[in-house]
């Protein structure tokens with residue numbers, strides 16, 4: 601299991617789903633979160649450091665711009681060493 605953390609920003613402000621009043625938006629972001637988790641698990645399954653045995657940790661920031669209805673995802677990867685970082689980034693970009 602890859603440790604994945606997902607942060608949401610709406611119109612530039614960090615939000616948590618529990619604080620949002622817009623039900624449509626909450627549903628859309630929750631769906632996005634589930635999708636991102638699945639995708640990260642799939643892409644990084646089996647990616648482990650040969651030397652340290654550790655798996656990469658991923659933080660994804662999903663920034664939603666309501667006015668243009670666009671979602672931008674940025675990935676931050678933590679790894680035990682540069683070799684694993686390279687592998688993880690490569691796997692995420694496959």
Ligand SMILES: [Zn+2]
Pocket residue numbers: 649650651652653654679680681683684
């Ligand atoms: Zn390592």
